[in-house]
Structures are given as C-alpha cells and as structure tokens.
Amino acid sequence: MTKNLTPVTLSILGKEYRIACSEDERQSLLNAAQLLDQQMRKIHDTGKVSGNDRIAVLAALNLAHDLTQTKANDHSGSLDITDRLVNLRHKIESVLENA
Numbered sequence: 001m002t003k004n005l006t007p008v009t010l011s012i013l014g015k016e017y018r019i020a021c022s023e024d025e026r027q028s029l030l031n032a033a034q035l036l037d038q039q040m041r042k043i044h045d046t047g048k049v050s051g052n053d054r055i056a057v058l059a060a061l062n063l064a065h066d067l068t069q070t071k072a073n074d075h076s077g078s079l080d081i082t083d084r085l086v087n088l089r090h091k092i093e094s095v096l097e098n099a
Contacts, residue, residue, distance in 0.1 A: 013040045013052060039063060 003022040010017045010033035021029050039059035040052075049055050 012037045013044065013055070015052075036060075036063070 003024075005020040005022055006026070007018045007020050008026055008029055010019060010030070012033055017033075019029065036059060039062055040055050043049055043055045043058050043062075049058060
C-alpha cells in the first residue's frame with residue numbers, strides 16, 4: 001500500500017526546503033523543523049559559530065544528545081519499576097509462605 005505524499009515547505013534558518021511526506025506525518029515534520037530551526041538560531045545568535053553547515057551539525061548533536069538522554073532516562077525508569085515490582089512480588093510471596 002502506497003501512501004500519498006504531498007510537499008511541505010519548511011523554513012530552517014531562513015532557508016526554505018520542500019519535503020514530501022504523508023499527510024499523517026505532516027504535523028510531526030513541521031514540529032521537527034521548528035525545533036531544528038530554534039536550535040540552529042540559538043547557536044547562530046551566540047555569534048561563536050560561523051557557517052550554516054557547522055551550525056546544523058552542532059544543532060543535530062544537541063538534539064541527538066537530548067534524545068539519547070531521554071531514552072536513557074526512560075529506560076532506567078522502566079528498569080526501576082521492574083525492580084520494584086519484583087521486590088514487591090518477593091515480599092508478597094514471603095508473607096504468603098509465612099502465613
């Protein structure tokens with residue numbers, strides 16, 4: 001099954017890009033472009049980095065770092081819950097054995 005692709009115009013650091021995407025991905029793509037634009041503008045506005053390619057790489061690294069941190073926190077949180085559930089199960093089993 002082929003999805004219908006429609007062009008979407010994105011503006012990132014003052015430059016327009018046309019990207020084809022499905023209608024159900026449109027808003028997510030717009031949100032991602034807006035986030036990238038914000039990150040790139042923040043780096044650009046510091047005045048410490050010149051060249052859009054360097055700004056893009058630094059913005060991508062910042063976003064990738066944020067993503068990996070979020071994934072690590074989510075994963076460790078689920079492990080913590082799993083550990084707590086296992087401990088609770090052992091306590092319940094212990095109480096039931098002693099009853």
